[in-house]
Amino acid sequence: xxxxxxxxxxxxxxxxxxxxxxxxxxxxxxxxxxxxxxxxxxxxxxxxxxxxxxxxxxxxxxxxxxxxxxxxxxxxxxxxxxxxxxxxxxxxxxxxxxxxxxxxxxxxxxxxxxxxxxxxxxxxxxxxxxxxxxxxxxxxxxxxxxxxxxxxxxxxxxxxxxxxxxxxxxxxxxxxxxxxxxxxxxxxxxxxxxxxxxxxxxxxxxxxxxxxxxxxxxxxxxxxxxxxxxxxxxxxxxxxxxxxxxxxxxxxxxxxxxxxxxxxxxxxxxxxxxxxxxxxxxxxxxxxxxxxxxxxxxxxxxxxxxxxxxxxxxxxxxxxxxxxxxxxxxxxxxxxxxxxxxxxxxxxxxxxxxxxxxxxxxxxxxxxxxxxxxxxxxxxxxxxxxxxxxxxx
Ligand SMILES: Cc1ncc(COP(=O)(O)O)c(C=O)c1O
Numbered sequence: 544x545x546x547x548x549x550x551x552x553x554x555x556x557x558x559x560x561x562x563x564x565x566x567x568x569x570x571x572x573x574x575x576x577x578x579x580x581x582x583x584x585x586x587x588x589x590x591x592x593x594x595x596x597x598x599x600x601x602x603x604x605x606x607x608x609x610x611x612x613x614x615x616x617x618x619x620x621x622x623x624x625x626x627x628x629x630x631x632x633x634x635x636x637x638x639x640x641x642x643x644x645x646x647x648x649x650x651x652x653x654x655x656x657x658x659x660x661x662x663x664x665x666x667x668x669x670x671x672x673x674x675x676x677x678x679x680x681x682x683x684x685x686x687x688x689x690x691x692x693x694x695x696x697x698x699x700x701x702x703x704x705x706x707x708x709x710x711x712x713x714x715x716x717x718x719x720x721x722x723x724x725x726x727x728x729x730x731x732x733x734x735x736x737x738x739x740x741x742x743x744x745x746x747x748x749x750x751x752x753x754x755x756x757x758x759x760x761x762x763x764x765x766x767x768x769x770x771x772x773x774x775x776x777x778x779x780x781x782x783x784x785x786x787x788x789x790x791x792x793x794x795x796x797x798x799x800x801x802x803x804x805x806x807x808x809x810x811x812x813x814x815x816x817x818x819x820x821x822x823x824x825x826x827x828x829x830x831x832x833x834x835x836x837x838x839x840x841x842x843x844x845x846x847x848x849x850x851x852x853x854x855x856x857x858x859x860x861x862x863x864x865x866x867x868x869x870x871x872x873x874x875x876x877x878x879x880x881x882x883x884x885x886x887x888x889x890x891x892x893x894x895x896x897x898x899x900x901x902x903x904x905x906x907x908x909x910x911x912x913x914x915x916x917x918x919x920x921x922x923x924x925x926x927x928x929x930x931x932x933x934x935x936x
Contacts, residue, residue, distance in 0.1 A: 563875030563904075564895045569885075574599050577913040586890040587918045589908040594757055594865055595830075595837040596913030597787025602830060603823040610822030618815045623804065626815040634821050637828050638792055641763055642780070643772050646800035648807075649792045649824075651816065653752045653781035654680040655809035656791030660777060661717065662687035663806040664746070664799075669715040672706050674698065674731065676724050678750055690717070697724075700735045707743040716745040722765035723753035726899050726907060728866030730758075733765050737774040748777040756785020757864060761831045762838055782820075786827045789820050841865055841912040844919060848910045851923035856936040860905075868894075868905040869926070871935050877904035883929045889922045 559565040569590075573579035575598045579588050597603055610630070620626035631649065638647040650656040661684025665671065669690040673681060676697045685692045695702040703718065710716060718740045720731035733749055740747035751764040759767030762785060766775045777799065782790035793803060803810060830837070845865040852859050858870040871877050874895030881893035884906070891906040899905060910919065930936040 562895075563873065563878045566878065566893070569890070569892070577911045578915075578918055581885075581890055584885065584888065586885065586888050587914070587922045588890050589910070589922060590890050590892040591911065592753070592784035592909060593787055593913075594785040594841055594909065594911055595762075595787065596911055597756075597785070597827050597830065597837075600787065600827075600830065603787060603826045606826035607819035607823040610818035614818035616819070617817050620815070621811060621813060622815045623811055628815075628818065628821070630818060630821045630825065631815060634824055634828075635792070637825065638780070639794065641761070641828060641831070642778060642794040643763070643767070644778070644794040644796070646797040647792050647794045648800045648803050648810065649782070649790055649816065649821075650807070650809050651790060651813055653750075653779065653783060653791030654683075655813070656779050656781075656793050657681050657750055658684035658687060659807040659809040660779065660793050660803060661685055661719070661748075662808065663803055664688075664777075665690040665715070665717060669717065670710055671717045671719060672703055672745065674703075674720045674724075676727065677719060677721050678725055678752065681719060681721075681750060698729070698732050700732050700739065703736065704739055707739060707745060710743070712744070716743065717748055718743075718745040719748040719750070721753075722749050722751035723758070723864045723866065725753055725866065726894060726905070727860050727868055728753075728862030728864040729860070730765060730768075730863050733769045733771050733775070737771050740776075741774070746776045747774060748779070749775050750779045752779065752781040752784060752791070753864065753866060755780040755782075756831060757838070757841065761835065763831075782824045782827070786824060786831075788823045788827060790816055790824065837912045841910070844910045844912065844914050847916070848908070848914075848919050848923065851919070852908075852926065855923065855927045855930060857926070857930060865910045867908045867910070869908060869930075869935075870903055870905045872902055872904060874901075874904040876933065876935065877906055880929055880933055880935060881906055883932065884925055887925045887929065889925045891922075891926075 569581045618626040635647045657680035665688035667689040671685045675694045693706045754765040756762035778794040877893035895904040
């Protein structure tokens with residue numbers, strides 16, 4: 544019998560266990576809601592990106608079910624062959640209006656939107672100037688493009704300026720930031736970076752995955768929040784987080800979008816969304832445009848929960864959004880705390896290296912519009928008890 548050529552993976556996993564970085568997948572048994580059941584346990588769910596509760600909104604469910612009845616369950620092909628349906632085009636037109644841009648293209652996920660776009664527009668002769676905490680999908684897009692990658696310290700506009708200043712004037716440059724940073728919940732310096740992009744002739748790109756449905760008028764994102772319309776060449780948004788469904792999109796000029804039709808590899812080589820997904824996204828846009836109470840409730844809950852964590856004495860970092868990290872340091876402590884909370888009915892996933900720095904392991908909490916005050920008060924009381932037991936506060 545031959546030796547297992549994948550045995551080294553077992554060794555790697557063992558090492559993850561030793562470092563407290565091995566996590567079992569929690570299995571959702573109920574609906575993806577603010578209070579639900581994972582692994583036979585009823586919990587307050589603080590680990591979902593379902594900010595507005597739209598994953599189970601009756602209007603989205605009805606739209607998806609209708610679309611399945613009418614059009615079936617799959618699109619049958621990639622967009623560029625025969626997988627473009629009228630509803631795909633309608634969603635893109637609606638999103639373009641929503642984002643106040645000329646044009647939008649939808650990808651299968653936010654990851655595909657970021658990685659596919661960066662890799663499509665840059666070549667090995669170009670440079671990316673990127674915040675150190677930008678999302679993995681941006682980093683992978685940069686790597687795929689083979690462009691030189693210059694990373695600036697988190698939100699350090701002066702450092703970004705220094706990098707840009709040293710680059711040859713004729714070289715193509717992409718300056719890129721997350722709108723909301725996914726593990727810290729703080730906001731990118733969109734306005735200041737727009738000014739830098741203008742000064743140095745760089746392409747300006749913002750990944751608004753966690754801002755879509757949360758910041759800006761009707762949840763249209765940080766470009767709206769910071770009043771930077773017309774200054775950001777490429778905006779990425781997701782349909783998988785506050786919108787409650789699945790997908791990502793790129794918003795920009797008609798030229799950019801037509802170029803992506805021809806060069807973005809996830810668009811060219813991966814099947815388009817099934818009708819249920821697209822119909823549910825359209826219904827979600829209706830809700831964003833006509834039911835502002837969900838975003839108001841989200842922010843109300845966010846303020847309440849953040850104030851509670853701060854009063855308890857937790858280190859919640861620099862968050863300015865419904866994502867609030869509870870930073871504890873070592874991965875093993877974060878895992879222990881997450882398990883202890885779960886045992887008491889609160890689900891806050893622990894996050895360690897490589898998603899965050901080795902000494903900045905944390906529990907990442909996200910409040911939703913659909914949490915009740917009782918849910919949040921219970922979660923705070925439990926955080927207090929467990930935090931004291933483990934000596935975190
Ligand atoms: C900042 C950021 N960008 C992009 C993505 C990818 O989005 P999606 O889950 O739709 O692939 C995520 C999700 O984890 C994210 O946090």
